[in-house]
Structure formats: structure tokens, C-alpha cells
Amino acid sequence: MPQIDRHKKRSVNIEFVAVEDFSTLPYPGRLTLILITSGTMSGVLNEHPISIVAPGVLCLAEDDDMQVVEKHNVAAQSFSFHLEFLNTLTHSETQGYFPTAPRIQTGLSLFQRDHLYAGVPRVTEKAYPLLFEWFFVLGMEVQAQSDSRWVCRIKKYLIQILGLLEDLNQNSERSPVDLALEYIHTHYTRKISLEDLTNCAHLNRVTLNKLFQERCGNTAIGYLLSHRLKVACDLLTHTDMKLNDIARATGFEYDTYFIKKFKAKKGISPSKYRNSSRKFATAQ
Numbered sequence: 001m002p003q004i005d006r007h008k009k010r011s012v013n014i015e016f017v018a019v020e021d022f023s024t025l026p027y028p029g030r031l032t033l034i035l036i037t038s039g040t041m042s043g044v045l046n047e048h049p050i051s052i053v054a055p056g057v058l059c060l061a062e063d064d065d066m067q068v069v070e071k072h073n074v075a076a077q078s079f080s081f082h083l084e085f086l087n088t089l090t091h092s093e094t095q096g097y098f099p100t101a102p103r104i105q106t107g108l109s110l111f112q113r114d115h116l117y118a119g120v121p122r123v124t125e126k127a128y129p130l131l132f133e134w135f136f137v138l139g140m141e142v143q144a145q146s147d148s149r150w151v152c153r154i155k156k157y158l159i160q161i162l163g164l165l166e167d168l169n170q171n172s173e174r175s176p177v178d179l180a181l182e183y184i185h186t187h188y189t190r191k192i193s194l195e196d197l198t199n200c201a202h203l204n205r206v207t208l209n210k211l212f213q214e215r216c217g218n219t220a221i222g223y224l225l226s227h228r229l230k231v232a233c234d235l236l237t238h239t240d241m242k243l244n245d246i247a248r249a250t251g252f253e254y255d256t257y258f259i260k261k262f263k264a265k266k267g268i269s270p271s272k273y274r275n276s277s278r279k280f281a282t283a284q
Helices: 127-144 150-168 176-187 194-201 205-216 220-238 243-249 255-266 270-283
Strands: 003-005 010-012 014-017 031-045 048-053 056-060 066-081
Touching: 014 127, 031 127, 048 056, 066 127, 127 150, 127 176, 150 176, 150 220, 176 194, 176 205, 176 220, 194 205, 194 220, 205 220, 220 243, 220 255, 220 270, 243 255, 243 270, 255 270
Parallel strands: none
Antiparallel strands: 003 010, 014 066, 031 048, 031 056, 031 066
């Protein structure tokens, strides 16, 4: 059922299920993320067999055909959302309808069925604690609605969860660069040094940067900055988070440093980027 926003008296088309029993999946008219925290399950997704050993994630689109064959000690939570929830403009700005507007695109590939294993993204040992934390806080925000910005914070966590899953599933290799990329994608919200990345990849600085340059067109720290700014751009466009909150969410120590780095790389301030990205998308 849609949530009733008690602060702004509107319907928000999302739902969080703290104990998912898989009896009614997929939810009609929604995309659904299921975080499986313990146990094992097997089933058939769109005529293809799937098997998940916790920790794992299942991504279901509204028109998927999902059948659970067997469950063993499964504990899971789910978050489902209507596509209109991905629209950036607030309900009051749309005046009862949803015009062309910026829409969250991060992570939508997880719900596309263009290959055999779509729907069951890879979850690594390093990524799981962060996914669990973000999923837990997201669920708490849905239940608590602690202030008028609760929907904004949910979009933040949704962008981060979908973005991390998408990044983890871009490449299934386990090369030294992939180890460093996984570290970046799961720790970018915290302080990361070049030494952290060399230790993770078991390479010296020169070799790591050479391999990063060949693979990503940037040094390791340069890629880290680009990734942080990529997430920041999504948060600027699709949420109304304050700049200091975005800075903290993307691993910058304070908002002035974030603004300085953003302007140096993007050529405009974060505030101007927010305004222009929304206007450009609306004009399309």
C-alpha cells in the first residue's frame, strides 16, 4: 500500500516489508528490492531457475513471473516502489500530474531482463554490511517519517543501494583493479587513501595507477573522486538534500571542500548543477 506522508498530506508510492514471506511477489505496479539476510532459497524467475544463498539480493520488476520452489530458514526484507517515485519533482510541483522531468536512472539495469542471470545481482562480502546498513535505515525512514524530509532521505538511500549493486555487477572479474574498484564502491562514503587501495589490490602505487589508467582512464584516486562526484550528481538532481549532507554522504570531509572539487571538475557549482540538470531534463 502507498505510504501517507503525514507531514505533507500526500501519497508516496513505496512500501517496506520488514518480514518478506515471498507469497505475493512481484508486487503489482512496482519494482521490488528484496534483501535476503539468512537462509537459502530456490525458484524460477521468468522460466529460468535461480538460487540464492544469503546474503543476497533479488530484484523484481512488476511483470516478472516469480515462483518460489524451496525456502530454508530464509529471513528477508523488501522495499518496493512505483516508477513515479523515481520522478524528481515533488508532488506539489507537479500539480497532480507527472510531466517530463528528471528521473532516477541509477540501478534500473538491475530490473532489465537482457541476460540469463538478471534479477539476482552479485553481492560481495565487503558490500553486504553496507547494503544491510542502508536497507535497515531506509526501512526505518519509511516507518518513522521523522521529519518533512523523510522521502528525500529514502531517495538518497535508494540511489546508493541501486548504485552499489549496479557497480558490483558491471564486471565479475577479480583482478587487482577489480579489488580496488570494489573497495571504492563500498567505502566511498568514508575516508580512503591511496595506501588503502594499494593494500587492497596488493600492488605498489605505480603499478596500481598504471593499471587504473589503462582500465578506467584515470589514476586510482582520480577514479575515486569521479565516482564520488557521480553519486553527488545523482543526489543533487534527484533529492533536495543540503550540500553538507551530500558532502558527508559521498565521502567529502566538509561542504566547502566538496564545492571546491565539484567546481574544479564540473566547471559549475553544485547548486547551479542542481538547477540546470533539472531544467534541462524538463525541457526534453
